[in-house]
Amino acid sequence: MWEDNNPVIAEKTRPQILVVDDTPDNLKIMSGLLKDDYHVRVANSGERALAVVAAHSSLDLILLDIVMPGMDGYEVCRRLKANPATRDIPVIFLTARNEVADEERGLALGAVDYITKPISPPIVLARVSAHLRLKAIADLLRDKADFLEAEVARRTREVMAIQDVTVMTLASLAETRDTETGNHIRRTQFYVRALAIRLRHHPRFAGYITDSRIDTLFKSAPLHDIGKVGIPDRILLKPGRYVAEEFEIMKRHTTLGRDAIEAAEDALGAPVEFLTCIKEIVYSHHEKWDGSGYPEGLSGDAIPISARLMAVADVYDALISRRVYKDPMPHEQAAAIIADGSGSHFDPDIVKAFLEIEDEFRAIAERFADQDGFLDGKRDYLAMAAEGR
Known part of the structure; x- marks a missing residue:
């Protein structure tokens, strides 16, 4: 029984057993029976x-x-099993009550065994040993399961961190080629999340905008212009x-970005929600609600x-934002242009959400403002589109 060649280790690792009985003689008998193999503790009441x-x-x-003054054994067992900290401790009823109904009730409360008095010492020792071994196996499996769960969580966090860093690196690369500070990608990332949170319970969007989707949108948004890396410098870096003709070439960045993401999907051999979301944003964020956008002229x-x-x-x-060909618009003017684009450039319900949280947009813009307030050398075909060109 739970032997170890080293007596010091054996003493330290002996299983601990609690004997609960209101009769001193019974406590003495059980302690004497168990003390050679186990560390025994006693209690003379349920409390x-x-x-x-x-x-x-x-x-x-x-x-x-079971039968004790005050709190009986059934209630003790019920409380033990109701407590997450104690529910896994095996309970064996050791009682003079020998009716089938009593045993059924005890087992239904979560006891692992039911032994009636007067006891047979060899039977008690055998059952105690068997249940301790079962508990040791259960503890081992539980520990392994907890370890594996923790390891999966750790590796998942690691993968997500790598994913986040990779996205931001690629997005920053695209923005660097476009001679803009990196804050544009941060601002748009937070704008998208703010809109998604606002629309989470809207009837038109509730089926799509879940908590996990909001996280995916937030991580996908920085890559919206990743296709710019494929635009020739003579176009991308042109001042003014x-x-x-140049604008037509610039519009190709949507297709270039889409194709790059599709290549990544093909390499993985299976669809991934994250990449699907990026692909949608990259390819279609210049489409307009009335069908006058690009690259496909989608509408609604x-x-x-x-x-x-x-x-x-x-x-x-x-x-x-400031451009080489224009001063930055104040928030109020920009918000008015967004509002005017409802039903033509933009989804009306998304515009409504924007107007409801426009102060949050303003706060995000201030939080991630460009350091010098000027985006040197950046031309923006989006501003052209917003002005109807």
Whole structure:
């Protein structure tokens, strides 16, 4: 029984058993029976038993009488099993009550065994040993399960952190090529999340905007212009406005970005929600509610929700930002342009949400304001689109 070649280790690791009985002679008998193999604790009442359990969380098994003054054994067992800290301690009823109904009630409360008095010492020792071994196995499995759960959580956090860093790195690369500070991608990221949170319970969007989707949108938004890395420098870095031919070339960034994400999906061999969301935003955030946008001229609900959210966020930020060919607009003027675009450029319900939280947009813009207040050298075809060009 639970032997160890090292007597010191054996003493330290002997299972702890609590014997609960209101009769001193019974406590003495059980202590004498168990003391050679186990560390025995005793309690002479139900109340005392709960106090001992609370003070000694490392108990391995409880031998519990039923008939006791005050709190009986059934109630003690019920409370033990109701407490997450004690519910896994095996309870064996050790009682003079020998009716089938009594045993059924005890087992129904969560006891692992039911032994009637007068006891047979070999039977008691055998059952105690068997249940301690079962508990040891259960504890081992539980510990392994907890370890695996913790390890999965740790690795998931690690993967998500790598994903976040990769997204921000790629997004910053695209913005760097466009000679803009990195704050545009941060502002639009928070705008999109603010809109999604506002629309989470809207009848048109509730089925799409879940808590997990809000997180996905937040992480996807920074890559909305990733396709710019494929635009020639003579176009991307040109100071001033684009002529019509140049603007057509610039519009290709949506398709270039979409194709890059699709290549990543093909490499994975399976659809991934995160990449799907990025692809929608990259490819469709220049579509307009009335069908006059690009690259496909989609209209209304045919435009992905993610792209519709991004459209409002991106245009607003373009309007309030300084460009080489224009001063930044004050928030009020930019908000008015967004409002005027309801039903033509933008989804009307998303515009309504924007107007309801426009102060939050203003706060985000101030929080992530460009350091010098000027986005050197950046032309913005979004501003052109917002002005109807």
